[in-house]
Amino acid sequence: MEAVLQKVLPRIRPTDEERAFVEGLMRELEGIAEETIESLGLDVKPYFVGSLAKDTYLAGDHDVDLFLAFPLDTPLEGLRERGLELGRAIAEKLGSYEIAYAEHPYVRARYKGVKVDLVPCYDVKSWREVRTAVDRSILHNRWVIENLRGRNDEVRLLKRFLKGINAYGSEIYIRGFSGYLAEILVIKYGSFLEVLKNADFMLRQKIIDPGNWLKREYETAMKTVRREADADRPLIVIDPVDPRRNVAANLSWERYGFFYFKAHQFLESPSEEFFFGRATRSGSYLSELRRKGTHLVTLAFDAPNLVEDVLLPQLERTARGFEKALPREGFSVLGWNVGHSGNKAFIMLEVDRRERERVKIKPGPEFFTERGWDFYRKNERVWIRGKRLFAEKTVKEDIAEVIAELIEKNQVAMGKNVREGIRRAEILLDYVPKELEDEAYLFLSREKWNLKE
Secondary structure, eight states: OOOHHHHHHHHHHHOHHHHHHHHHHHHHHHHHHHHHHEEEEEOOOOEEEEEHTTOOTTTTTTOHHHHHEEESSSHHHHHHHHHHHHHHHHHHHHHHEEEEESSEEEEEEEEEEEEEEEEEEESSGGGGGGGGGGGHHHHHHHHHHHTTTTTTTHHHHHHHHHHHOBBBBTTTTTOOOOHHHHHHHHHHHSSSHHHHTTHHHHHHHOOOOOTOOOSSSSSHHHHHHHHHHHTOOOOBBBBBTOOOTTTTOOOHHHHHHHHHHHHHHHHOOEEEEEEEHHOOOOOOOOHHHHTTTOOOEEEEEEOSSSSSHHHHHHHHHHHHHHHHHHHHHHOOEEEEEEEEEEEEEEEEESSSBBBBBBBEEEEEETTTSSHHHHHHHHHHSSSEEEEEEEEEOOOOOHHEEEEHHHHHHTTTOOOOOOHHHHHHHHEEEOOGGGGGHHHHHHHHTTTTTTTOO
């Protein structure tokens, strides 16, 4: 096992040359930020946060997070306006940039080939002063640096392992482990291997409290625990800098499950493959359909201009809408998959059949009521079973026609920003364009989520 780790580390640890580049880059950015702050007459402190500042970054991963900390007495609207003004002024000295949006606008620039996020925040000293979601990042940085104590490479191993098994990233479209959560787990358990060995224990323990908040701020911490327990989170990791927050709030059961199984597999049979992923298997999606006797419905449409962490959840919501609506129409949905390729978005549905019966039996009211007479008048073939009337209703047979009708009648729950695209979607049966063939195979074969090698 140690032999495997010793092979992995040189591939993921930044080289001396890389470190020199990063340190020089940060010095330059700090100088530009301080000069710009002074020229605008602002009382703002620049802070580097994230993996570069904590020295837990992986080789080749040089994204910079530069936070611009305003005094606490700055009004929120002032923070937004002056923060954006300052971010732009700095970015104009760096090169190309764009305005991005989270809780409030920030500037995303590029400098010497590296992405640089310039984020306004408050200069907080404790959790009680936190006013915006990003303020905690400064506190996170300090806590990790104070507690990591030379275990930086252990964090690198855990991060690379999580990336290799596709369980890294807390974004809403991934719902995996954040870098900060990985750092906390290494600090809590001592090493990469100990984190893996405790995959069972942390799930049973459920509550991880590295800041000891359950003793220091019991009521506040317990409110967090109860809220997150009600939400059925796989883990509750009380933020060591803020008892109101669960660091693992975005972690899904699926991503934790991947980690759970892969941790066991690695400990039983260690391999570099866990860190860098195996080559994606390819095959024929048509062969998979023949093997299973199922069918594939694909809705393909022009993707709206949305960032991934907005687009993908809306596609997922729509896929779940079809998953609920189609069984009411007599079709079983065996699985779904969503994504985008270039400027096209797609929803794939694996279903049990392409066609259904031409008629549907329509139960009616009791025959001796006024509603019974209405039912009798409106339907062609009508009969009595017991006291109730029944009739035949001719329905569309083909699933593509059924889906089109469901969409037209607003009988499917859909993400609001993809609704119009879905209305114009091309509905494909047992066929996908060439650029989606591999995606269709990975979905139908379940290789996309397969736990076993």
